[in-house]
Amino acid sequence: MTKIVRLDPLNPDLNVxxxxxxxxxxxxxxxxxTETVYGxxxxxxxxxxxxxxxxxxxxxxxxxxxxxxxxxxxFNELTSDVPEIAYMIASKLWPGPITxxxxxxxxxxxxVTANLPTVAIRCPAHPIALKLISSLGxxxxxxxxxxxxxxxPTKAEHVVRDLMGLVDVIIDGGxxxxxxxxxxxxxxxxxxxxxxxxxxxxxxxxxxxxxxxxVPPVARGYEEAKVALSPGVxxxxxxxxxxxxxxxLDNYEDLVKLANIVLNKALELRIKGYNVAVVASSExxxxxxSKGFPVINLGSRNNxxxxxxxxxxxxREVDELGVDIALVEGFNDNVGLGIAIMNRLRKAASERLCx
Ligand code: TXA
Ligand code: MG
Numbered sequence: 394m395t396k397i398v399r400l401d402p403l404n405p406d407l408n409v410x411x412x413x414x415x416x417x418x419x420x421x422x423x424x425x426x427t428e429t430v431y432g433x434x435x436x437x438x439x440x441x442x443x444x445x446x447x448x449x450x451x452x453x454x455x456x457x458x459x460x461x462x463x464x465x466x467x468f469n470e471l472t473s474d475v476p477e478i479a480y481m482i483a484s485k486l487w488p489g490p491i492t493x494x495x496x497x498x499x500x501x502x503x504x505v506t507a508n509l510p511t512v513a514i515r516c517p518a519h520p521i522a523l524k525l526i527s528s529l530g531x532x533x534x535x536x537x538x539x540x541x542x543x544x545x546p547t548k549a550e551h552v553v554r555d556l557m558g559l560v561d562v563i564i565d566g567g568x569x570x571x572x573x574x575x576x577x578x579x580x581x582x583x584x585x586x587x588x589x590x591x592x593x594x595x596x597x598x599x600x601x602x603x604x605x606x607x608v609p610p611v612a613r614g615y616e617e618a619k620v621a622l623s624p625g626v627x628x629x630x631x632x633x634x635x636x637x638x639x640x641x642l643d644n645y646e647d648l649v650k651l652a653n654i655v656l657n658k659a660l661e662l663r664i665k666g667y668n669v670a671v672v673a674s675s676e677x678x679x680x681x682x683s684k685g686f687p688v689i690n691l692g693s694r695n696n697x698x699x700x701x702x703x704x705x706x707x708x709r710e711v712d713e714l715g716v717d718i719a720l721v722e723g724f725n726d727n728v729g730l731g732i733a734i735m736n737r738l739r740k741a742a743s744e745r746l747c748x
Contacts, residue, residue: 614739
């Protein structure tokens, strides 16, 4: 049976957190909010509980988990051969939505890292997540709290839909702040490599830390290289059940052009007998709505935080519309959160059309 508990995200009841921590200490699984997406947490030092996390999510065994920590003490216990840059990032950006890949220590169970010699670590900036870790007194291993391949959960309702009956507790702490998963950078190589773009952008890293990170094609969401850099990039992700066609342009300056391309594609599919929906920015939405297409609003192109925040909810809503095909507008992946948004959209799409 799954217990659902509601907690104030800013001022969570510590007694409730303690009860949840006890469940995790006894090998249970708990979904909890972070500032990025909801996580599915287990005691990082309990291999049985970790194995259960993989089973519950239907997650491929070779896709390792992130360890969530509350302190440098935990950080040092879990890592070895840590380069100076890792401490610099930790001091400037933690707690926060950035995950570091480092050499693991012997304390980290192989179940967590899928037998890799490296480990993913982050200190989340969310009162519930931090207090849960502190109350447990151990790192919390947590992937996103969705069924493998589905969009990550940004509200407790998403977790309930995916994991009700499969986990011990779901903490409802409201909507998550960023709505996309943490930035992941590999610090076992020099210069560091961006494995997954997230709320902290490559420009942020350069501006705050004065270093460049390598941005490989996989970070933009393109097909994998033959040898996957991060095990997680091998799999299709975030996918609605409804076929999703991503419309990409060379540049997005001319929104009339974008809207006309998307509308023409929608009309073409309608003539063939398909029911079509469009996932679009607020700027171009009415272009499709006025022709009778159901639309899902991602928010404004001038506010990519809003688009990122709405993205996974929108991908889940696509299935609720009951259409045959959905079209989704692309975004410029060279500015700010655009790369993080396009990484998710390219992985979610069953087809990409480039103009
Ligand atoms: O924001 C987030 O990161 C959320 C919240 C819950 O913290 N967590 C999350 O976990 O997104 P998950 O499991 O959905 O994604 C973790 C990613 C996967 O792509 C995995 O392959 C990668 O991290 N990863 C984990 N350990 C790794 C390692 N040692 N080397 C390379 N990639 C690793
Ligand atoms: Mg995930």
